[in-house]
Amino acid sequence: MKNALSLPFASDHCFIGGVWREGALSDRLPLLDPSTAQPLCEIARGSTADIDAAVAAAKVAHEGPWGRSTALERGRVLAKLGQLILEHTEQLARLEACDVGKPLTQARADALALARYLEFYAGAADKIHGETLPYLDGYTVYTLREPHGVTGHIIPWNYPMQIIGRSVGAALTMGNTCVLKPAEQACLTALMFAELARQAGLPDGVLNVVPGLGEEAGAALAAHPQINHISFTGSVSVGAKIQAGAAPNIVPVTLELGGKSPQLIFDDADIDAAIPFLINAGIQNAGQTCSASSRLLVQRGVYVQVVEKLSARYSALRVGPALEDFDVGPLISQAQQALVESFIAQASDLAAPVRGAITDHASNNGFYFAPALYTDVPAGHILAQQEIFGPVQVVIPFDDEQQAVDIANGTDFGLVASVWSAHGGRQMRLAKALKAGQIFINNYGAGGGVELPFGGIGKSGHGREKGFEALYGFSTLKTVAAHHG
Ligand code: NAP
Ligand code: MG
Numbered sequence: 001m002k003n004a005l006s007l008p009f010a011s012d013h014c015f016i017g018g019v020w021r022e023g024a025l026s027d028r029l030p031l032l033d034p035s036t037a038q039p040l041c042e043i044a045r046g047s048t049a050d051i052d053a054a055v056a057a058a059k060v061a062h063e064g065p066w067g068r069s070t071a072l073e074r075g076r077v078l079a080k081l082g083q084l085i086l087e088h089t090e091q092l093a094r095l096e097a098c099d100v101g102k103p104l105t106q107a108r109a110d111a112l113a114l115a116r117y118l119e120f121y122a123g124a125a126d127k128i129h130g131e132t133l134p135y136l137d138g139y140t141v142y143t144l145r146e147p148h149g150v151t152g153h154i155i156p157w158n159y160p161m162q163i164i165g166r167s168v169g170a171a172l173t174m175g176n177t178c179v180l181k182p183a184e185q186a187c188l189t190a191l192m193f194a195e196l197a198r199q200a201g202l203p204d205g206v207l208n209v210v211p212g213l214g215e216e217a218g219a220a221l222a223a224h225p226q227i228n229h230i231s232f233t234g235s236v237s238v239g240a241k242i243q244a245g246a247a248p249n250i251v252p253v254t255l256e257l258g259g260k261s262p263q264l265i266f267d268d269a270d271i272d273a274a275i276p277f278l279i280n281a282g283i284q285n286a287g288q289t290c291s292a293s294s295r296l297l298v299q300r301g302v303y304v305q306v307v308e309k310l311s312a313r314y315s316a317l318r319v320g321p322a323l324e325d326f327d328v329g330p331l332i333s334q335a336q337q338a339l340v341e342s343f344i345a346q347a348s349d350l351a352a353p354v355r356g357a358i359t360d361h362a363s364n365n366g367f368y369f370a371p372a373l374y375t376d377v378p379a380g381h382i383l384a385q386q387e388i389f390g391p392v393q394v395v396i397p398f399d400d401e402q403q404a405v406d407i408a409n410g411t412d413f414g415l416v417a418s419v420w421s422a423h424g425g426r427q428m429r430l431a432k433a434l435k436a437g438q439i440f441i442n443n444y445g446a447g448g449g450v451e452l453p454f455g456g457i458g459k460s461g462h463g464r465e466k467g468f469e470a471l472y473g474f475s476t477l478k479t480v481a482a483h484h485g
Helices: 048-063 071-087 089-100 104-124 160-173 188-200 214-222 236-249 271-287 300-316 334-345 401-408 424-433 469-473
Strands: 014-016 019-021 028-033 038-044 139-147 150-154 177-181 207-209 229-233 253-256 261-265 293-299 372-374 392-398 416-420 438-441 475-483
Touching: 014 048, 014 188, 028 089, 038 188, 048 150, 048 177, 048 207, 048 214, 071 089, 071 104, 071 160, 071 188, 089 104, 089 160, 089 188, 104 160, 104 188, 150 160, 150 214, 160 177, 160 188, 160 229, 160 469, 177 214, 188 207, 214 229, 214 236, 229 236, 236 253, 261 271, 261 401, 271 293, 271 300, 271 392, 293 300, 293 401, 300 372, 300 392, 334 392, 392 401, 401 424, 416 424, 424 438, 469 475
Parallel strands: 150 177, 150 229, 177 207, 229 253, 261 293, 261 416, 293 392, 372 392, 416 438
Antiparallel strands: 014 019, 014 207, 028 038, 139 475
16 A cells, blocks of 8 residues: 555555544545645545444454453553654654654654653553552452543644654553544654554554544544543643533543743853753744743843843744754644734734744745744733744743742643753742643753653643653552451
């Protein structure tokens, strides 16, 4: 099964019950290369009937050998899959670069992160366990960690590989089976992942992939009565719909939503160490990162110095096609480009931003946007409050620690925050005072670190993925109390 991209799978098929098969509707959706706006290939428009078939296959697989598999057996399959991902790093990276518009270096990092998730979870499979609990005389009490059963995974287009690693990887580790609905704009690496899982020997039906539209395949999956757990990564508005769709079934829902993550730079910070983190956290994947740092809060004593250094770097940023690996690639779609431009149009009250430059390598049809750095931005400005999901950063001055905390905590979101300061007491105080699921001190890891639990508070969502914490989320706890006298 080959097509123009030389894919080792049928890109316009669904993967259900261990086989590649046409969607029930036989309808197709075009997949575009954001660097050129040219069609890459077609994908299946998965329907309710395909979701039904995928959930049924996953249920059978869960009731079969996979549901009874040992942790050792699951760990071995995941390790083999991780190895196959490593062997296909370059192919996966190129697919992602073409599909998402992600500069090749960043796409390679995502493929390696996917392999790392599988390595981490393969090693964790037989190291997570229940406990024995003290209780009354004459009893032995212990807990068992058991899989939920069939898990649904609805993911966005911005980091398909990383998000598959952290959600599907953890779900499989605990013995769940999975139905994955990737985003309509980018799903080639999700399909490639299914093919590599097949080659690694993952039993039929344990992983099923149904591409398609959110309102069709996604909504059908979220509300399916035989799904036992839903993991969603995406926007706040769709997250609310997913939670409402799953509510009648009373199943746990993990929501990984957006952010407006701040970095706080104090007068005593190592400015030169901070600058690359301040910028990369805003422009990585063209700012289309849930944990992008879009707000830079800078204390007055170093404000001028920081703005000068940021501006110098910003004006040197180059934007171009993903495969040519410039600093910044295109945005995912024309709609996303229009959305980001609409924010710029609402910033005419601010000083003109410092912009990077779109190179002449960039096709006129591609969805390019020159990164923009705004300075002296009031904390309540729309650019400082709403998630833009493009390479736009705002710099906000502050006077003292309390004001910095108030500004940092002054949005609806709480995903990531970082503190740049040499003062140990301040680092510890702010780690407690800042409202976010992850705090970095003198660094910033936009989603990085498979070992580190990740997730939000407030409108950034609930539940934790990554690390061991994800394994608790993808399992349910049973307490056994035995009376033996
Ligand atoms: P999105 O529109 O919320 O879409 C995410 C996924 O949900 C896609 O697969 C989408 O399918 C599907 N979907 C859309 N409508 C649906 C519905 N009614 N029922 C069920 N599924 C539905 O988000 P996006 O535009 O792809 O991504 C951008 C947003 O995601 C940003 O807000 C960003 O912050 C957030 N995000 C968060 C994280 C995190 O880890 N916290 C990571 C990445 C992105 P289609 O696209 O095929 O319609
Ligand atoms: Mg695409």
